[in-house]
Amino acid sequence: DSGVTQTPKHLITATGQRVTLRCSPRSGDLSVYWYQQSLDQGLQFLIHYYNGEERAKGNILERFSAQQFPDLHSELNLSSLELGDSALYFCASSTGLAGGLDTQYFGPGTRLTVL
Amino acid sequence: AQSVTQPDIHITVSEGASLELRCNYSYGATPYLFWYVQSPGQGLQLLLKYFSGDTLVQGIKGFEAEFKRSQSSFNLRKPSVHWSDAAEYFCAVGVRLGNQFYFGTGTSLTVIP
Numbered sequence: 001d002s003g004v005t006q007t008p009k010h011l012i013t014a015t016g017q018r019v020t021l022r023c024s025p026r027s028g029d030l031s032v033y034w035y036q037q038s039l040d041q042g043l044q045f046l047i048h049y050y051n052g053e054e055r056a057k058g059n060i061l062e063r064f065s066a067q068q069f070p071d072l073h074s075e076l077n078l079s080s081l082e083l084g085d086s087a088l089y090f091c092a093s094s095t096g097l098a099g100g101l102d103t104q105y106f107g108p109g110t111r112l113t114v115l
Numbered sequence: 116a117q118s119v120t121q122p123d124i125h126i127t128v129s130e131g132a133s134l135e136l137r138c139n140y141s142y143g144a145t146p147y148l149f150w151y152v153q154s155p156g157q158g159l160q161l162l163l164k165y166f167s168g169d170t171l172v173q174g175i176k177g178f179e180a181e182f183k184r185s186q187s188s189f190n191l192r193k194p195s196v197h198w199s200d201a202a203e204y205f206c207a208v209g210v211r212l213g214n215q216f217y218f219g220t221g222t223s224l225t226v227i228p
Contacts, residue, residue, distance in 0.1 A: 002158060033216070043159075043205060043218040056214040090158055106151075106158030 003027065004093050004107035012113045018079040021110045025072055025093030031055075032074040033094075033104060034066055038087035049074055050096045081114045088112075117142045119208050121219035128196050129227050136191040136222050138206030147209035148189040150180055153221075154202045162204075165189065176200070201226045 003026035013019055025032050034046040036059075045058035049068035060066075063081075068074040078085060088111050092104035118141045128134055140146055147166050151159040163174025170182040180191045189206060206219040 002160070004158070035218075042220045045216045045218070048214050050214075058215055092159075103161050103164065104159075106160070108156075108158050 002105040002107060004091060004105050006089075006091050006107040006110050008110060009108070010111050010113070012115065013081060014115055015081055015083060017081050017114075018077065019081065019112065021076040021078070021089050021091075021112070023074045023076070023091030023093075023107060025074070025091075026105055029093035029095055029105070030072065031094045031096035031102075031104075032068055032072070033092040034060075034074070034076050035090040035092065036087045037090060037109070038084075041087075043090075046076070078112070083114050086112055086114045117146075117208055117210055117215075117217050119206055119217050119219040121204075121206055121222050123222045124220070125223045125225070127225040127227060130198050131195050134191075134193045134196045134200070134224070136204050136206075136224070138189045138191065138219060139187050140189065140206075140208045140217075141187065142208055142210065145184070148180075148182060149207040149209065150174065150178070150189070150191045151205045151207060151218075152176075152202045153205065159205065162191070196224075196226055198226045198228065200224060 005024045007022045030051045032049045037043045046060040048056040052068045066076045088109045090109045092106045094102045094104045120139045149164045150162040153159045162178045165182045203221045205221045208217045
């Protein structure tokens with residue numbers, strides 16, 4: 001158990017819909033990262049937050065957005081969903097003390113299925 | 116552009132045999148390098164990481180990796196594989212500026228008795 005929690009575990013929705021994925025980092029961690037893992041694209045870095053502020057953006061679509069709240073939990077919002085958005089979405093957290101390049105602890109993931 | 120290549124999609128080894136998983140990266144400066152393992156239905160777990168210093172790094176579960184700048188490689192090794200090592204292994208590069216990460220496509224390891 002990494003100490004990172006993600007909810008829900010599974011999500012099934014329809015095209016065009018909007019969903020919110022939630023992540024609670026390990027106690028004391030200030031950095032949260034979001035990743036998308038799909039069969040055709042592999043593991044893609046989406047976005048990184050540190051203490052409520054966006055630090056880096058990766059391959060995140062404009063239809064996707066994220067935020068980190070004062071209690072440090074984070075949410076990833078996916079809108080206008082397409083079939084290709086079906087994937088496993090991971091959240092990871094770290095202390096953030098090494099400029100974001102410290103050890104990341106991954107949550108169990110949220111499996112999103114878009115029908 | 117930064118990239119990570121894991122040339123072996125799938126590897127099968129016998130239990131007790133040695134293992135080497137290959138990783139090559141493309142990045143203009145010295146990167147931060149990581150190896151992660153993902154068991155079925157699980158998140159990723161860090162095996163080891165290289166930031167600087169000794170180019171041979173030791174990790175958990177008996178794994179080690181060697182950074183070779185001249186070859187832009189960071190291969191993962193284990194002298195004797197256990198059945199529980201069967202999993203997906205990912206090499207990753209951390210880019211110092213921008214706090215971004217790039218993962219390879221992964222190598223799936225099967226261990227046969």
